[in-house]
Amino acid sequence: xxxxxxxxxxxxxxxxxxxxxxxxxxxxxxxxxxxxxxxxxxxxxxxxxxxxxxxxxxxxxxxxxxxxxxxxxxxxxxxxxxxxxxxxxxxxxxxxxxxxxxxxxxxxxxxxxxxxxxxxxxxxxxxxxxxxxxxxxxxxxxxxxxxxxxxxxxxxxxxxxxxxxxxxxxxxxxxxxxxxxxxxxxxxxxxxxxxxxxxxxxxxxxxxxx
Amino acid sequence: xxxxxxxxxxxxxxxxxxxxxxxxxxxxxxxxxxxxxxxxxxxxxxxxxxxxxxxxxxxxxxxxxxxxxxxxxxxxxxxxxxxxxxxxxxxxxxxxxxxxxxxxxxxxxxxxxxxxxxxxxxxxxxxxxxxxxxxxxxxxxxxxxxxxxxxxxxxxxxxxxxxxxxxxxxxxxxxxxxxxxxxxxxxxxxxxxxxxxxxxxxxxxxxxxxxxxxxxxxxxxxxxxxxxxxxxxxxxxxxxxxxxxxxxxxxxxxxxxxxxxxxxx
Numbered sequence: 524x525x526x527x528x529x530x531x532x533x534x535x536x537x538x539x540x541x542x543x544x545x546x547x548x549x550x551x552x553x554x555x556x557x558x559x560x561x562x563x564x565x566x567x568x569x570x571x572x573x574x575x576x577x578x579x580x581x582x583x584x585x586x587x588x589x590x591x592x593x594x595x596x597x598x599x600x601x602x603x604x605x606x607x608x609x610x611x612x613x614x615x616x617x618x619x620x621x622x623x624x625x626x627x628x629x630x631x632x633x634x635x636x637x638x639x640x641x642x643x644x645x646x647x648x649x650x651x652x653x654x655x656x657x658x659x660x661x662x663x664x665x666x667x668x669x670x671x672x673x674x675x676x677x678x679x680x681x682x683x684x685x686x687x688x689x690x691x692x693x694x695x696x697x698x699x700x701x702x703x704x705x706x707x708x709x710x711x712x713x714x715x716x717x718x719x720x721x722x723x724x725x726x727x728x729x730x731x732x733x
Numbered sequence: 734x735x736x737x738x739x740x741x742x743x744x745x746x747x748x749x750x751x752x753x754x755x756x757x758x759x760x761x762x763x764x765x766x767x768x769x770x771x772x773x774x775x776x777x778x779x780x781x782x783x784x785x786x787x788x789x790x791x792x793x794x795x796x797x798x799x800x801x802x803x804x805x806x807x808x809x810x811x812x813x814x815x816x817x818x819x820x821x822x823x824x825x826x827x828x829x830x831x832x833x834x835x836x837x838x839x840x841x842x843x844x845x846x847x848x849x850x851x852x853x854x855x856x857x858x859x860x861x862x863x864x865x866x867x868x869x870x871x872x873x874x875x876x877x878x879x880x881x882x883x884x885x886x887x888x889x890x891x892x893x894x895x896x897x898x899x900x901x902x903x904x905x906x907x908x909x910x911x912x913x914x915x916x917x918x919x920x921x922x923x924x925x926x927x928x929x930x931x932x933x934x935x936x937x938x939x940x941x942x943x944x945x946x947x948x949x950x951x952x953x954x955x956x957x958x959x960x961x962x963x964x965x966x967x968x969x970x971x972x973x974x975x976x977x978x979x980x981x982x983x984x985x986x987x988x989x990x991x992x993x994x995x996x997x998x
Contacts, residue, residue, distance in 0.1 A: 605765045605769065629952050633948070665809070690967070690970065691966055691967055691969065691970020691971070691973075691975075692963050692966045692967055692970070693966060696962060696966060697959055697962045697963050697966070698959075699962075700773075700958045700959065700961065700962035701953050701954055701955050701958045701959045701962070702954070703769065703773075703958070704955040704957070704958030705954050705955050705958075707769075708955070711766075716954075719954045720954070723952075723954060
């Protein structure tokens with residue numbers, strides 16, 4: 524075999540080796556991701572439809588399920604995007620704390636309204652380079668059913684939700700545009716986003732009555 | 734061109750001419766900012782935001798209260814009938830889209846749905862085909878252009894019309910012109926018919942979006958940016974022609990808020 528061909532193969536193999544070892548290293552197993560989403564989804568549905576709980580208790584239960592299922596730090600970093608590097612470590616901590624609260628409050632108040640909800644695994648499950656996309660169908664009485672895709676990644680040996688996509692609209696992409704717009708419109712200051720987030724938490728708390 | 738079509742396309746063209754306010758591009762020595770500016774692809778952002786503010790004011794003063802009254806006054810079966818009927822009347826546009834995209838399977842479904850729903854479904858009021866598990870889908874010229882490889886271009890926000898892009902706006906105009914329903918009848922009857930259809934389409938679309946728009950206003954730190962991102966993602970999803978159990982024939986068609994409309998129950 525000509526020498527240059529061998530050489531090229533080595534280079535190719537090297538490149539593929541590099542491509543196969545991304546920073547987070549773990550590959551998401553599709554069956555594992557599906558089981559995980561099925562369990563988390565059923566837990567959520569059970570909490571939402573639990574007659575014994577009042578509204579506040581239901582919200583707390585939903586919030587605690589979401590907290591264990593979602594990779595909040597990774598999602599928060601993804602959403603902050605290029606500003607992660609511009610933020611000081613203190614600012615990043617200042618961001619992740621209200622981010623956690625906003626995402627959990629918003630999701631649990633939204634899911635909390637879905638009384639009588641049914642949830643089933645969809646047909647198509649696919650795998651991407653780093654994570655798995657598990658498709659589910661959410662059905663509620665008197666409202667149109669919709670598809671909800673869950674993006675699941677292996678985070679420190681645990682499957683975690685990194686995004687939810689409702690009928691093609693991804694929560695983390697939409698939120699990333701939202702946060703980037705706030706920063707840009709305030710001359711690129713991450714601190715202005717933090718102020719806006721804190722203001723939002725105060726509003727949400729006032730609306731929920733604490 | 735009918736007066737109605739002229740009245741829709743005229744202001745849209747005027748709006749395009751008025752688009753004078755441009756966003757300032759970031760300095761070239763900040764590649765990440767330049768990259769972000771390109772991805773946002775909203776060079777007319779100041780004008781778009783001004784239009785968005787105008788739209789929000791009109792919406793909160795007029796459209797939203799009308800949509801709420803519509804929901805309160807009419808029972809759900811009647812509202813479903815309206816949405817089904819309006820969707821059925823979009824069949825020529827949807828069928829054209831299916832065919833121009835070479836999607837014969839979807840074209841067959843569209844045609845079958847039209848025949849069953851227009852007859853057994855009493856002029857499209859009942860979506861009988863759905864009970865046979867033949868779900869509807871939306872299609873429009875903007876999507877067809879996308880499938881043909883036309884890029885969406887920069888972002889546009891039109892008062893009343895909502896989020897759009899040059900491609901989708903051209904598609905929207907084409908859809909109005911190619912739909913024979915626009916041309917049925919003569920003179921005042923045609924006008925009255927088209928205004929009724931337009932009015933019902935606006936009210937139906939807004940009613941379908943009462944909760945989603947409330948949620949955006951309540952939870953977003955920048956509703957304009959949220960809507961821009963959501964519109965583009967939703968468009969991309971529609972263009973993929975993925976089967977969706979919630980798939981619906983959005984009466985408003987391809988541009989603006991019609992994207993968010995789902996199948997009635």
